[in-house]
Amino acid sequence: MSRQRVPKGKVFQKQDEKIIKTLQELEKNCSDDFLVSKFEELFPEDWVKIVKRYEAHERLTP
Known part of the structure; x- marks a missing residue:
């Protein structure tokens, strides 16, 4: 039985x-959560x- 793996390479x-581009859209002192939400928006x-x-990855990690 082979081991399942998460695909490699760029997402x-x-x-x-x-x-x-995402960083340019942000204000200077923003939080990490705001960075993620801006990336998701763009x-x-x-x-x-x-x-x-x-x-x-979470499914395969013990």
């Missing part, structure tokens, strides 16, 4: 550009991919 394309399709990858 979303052009991640550096998207993170920079890139909803990528956020879904991130959540799916996280859930897959």
Whole structure:
């Protein structure tokens, strides 16, 4: 029986550009939660991919 694994590789394309754009949209002293919510607002399709990858990892982690 083989061991299940979470897929490797990038979760979303052009991640550096998207993170920079998200940071540019934020105020100077914002919280991590606000960063996450802004990324989710700007890139909803990528956020879904991130959540799916996280859930897959959680299912396989003992």
